[in-house]
Amino acid sequence: MDNWPEGMKKTKQRKAVLSVLEQVDKPLSASEVCSKLEANEEPAWLSTVYRILELFVEKEMVVKTNVLNNISVYELNRHKHKHYAICMKCNKMIRMNNCPMIEFVPELEDQKFSVVGHNLEVFGFCIDCKPH
């Protein structure tokens, strides 16, 4: 709840959304955030949650990722890269420990492309769902 960006109003809903993201340490969809808010008895409308999440993304407090089925998930920007392997059966997300892109960015910069960020998603089967 510290590091609140200058000029951004501290509303009940925004604080509640941030607190949800701080608690979970994994990416959530907008509607998952909504459910958690309800569970915390701090309900907020889904469209409000979207607006707050997009605001957080813009302020770089939150990182947005698109997953296979065209759903966006959001997680706190802990200022280190995180990528996930997503199980195609149960949708479990397994965090990967390092980022294969690091040594890759310079090549692109050479090609006159200025890299702002990237998404990487790996899909397959987790141990519980792996077809024998």
Add this chain to the structure above:
Amino acid sequence: MDNWPEGMKKTKQRKAVLSVLEQVDKPLSASEVCSKLEANEEPAWLSTVYRILELFVEKEMVVKTNVLNNISVYELNRHKHKHYAICMKCNKMIRMNNCPMIEFVPELEDQKFSVVGHNLEVFGFCIDCKPH
């Protein structure tokens, strides 16, 4: 037009979609495919195009990728990895020449995750759109 999967009916629409993908050598959205079909005077309904593209993905003739704005794009599976850098302003897609994931898969396999595939998208600004 060769290598038609066994048992898959050769309809006019399927041949036309495949031919569009063969011609462009870059990923297209379903509706872009649709427009190209119209331009070729082989019109097909958008829902049909979706069905055909998803069929091709299933048959591994086509690779599907999700981009930032929750739109899926499809391109011919030329059996080598391709990844793109996407310009955040003009949406131009710049092909990257190699895949940073190759040396990365074994680490995941160690973690008891069986890797089927991956998507990687890099975003930033192309030379024409780069803020000075």
Add this chain to the structure above:
DNA sequence: ATTACTGCAAAGCATTTGCAGACTG
């Protein structure tokens, strides 16, 4: 007091689905 934010409803858009008629093998 001013300005920005939220609840709510409704729209927007990509994608999916159901069904009857048309086409392929």
Add this chain to the structure above:
DNA sequence: CAGTCTGCAAATGCTTTGCAGTAAT
């Protein structure tokens, strides 16, 4: 001819938008 595929329409589901009232500074 049997079974599949397509055109079409309508539904679905995530996300966005408009607006009037509410809350923050």
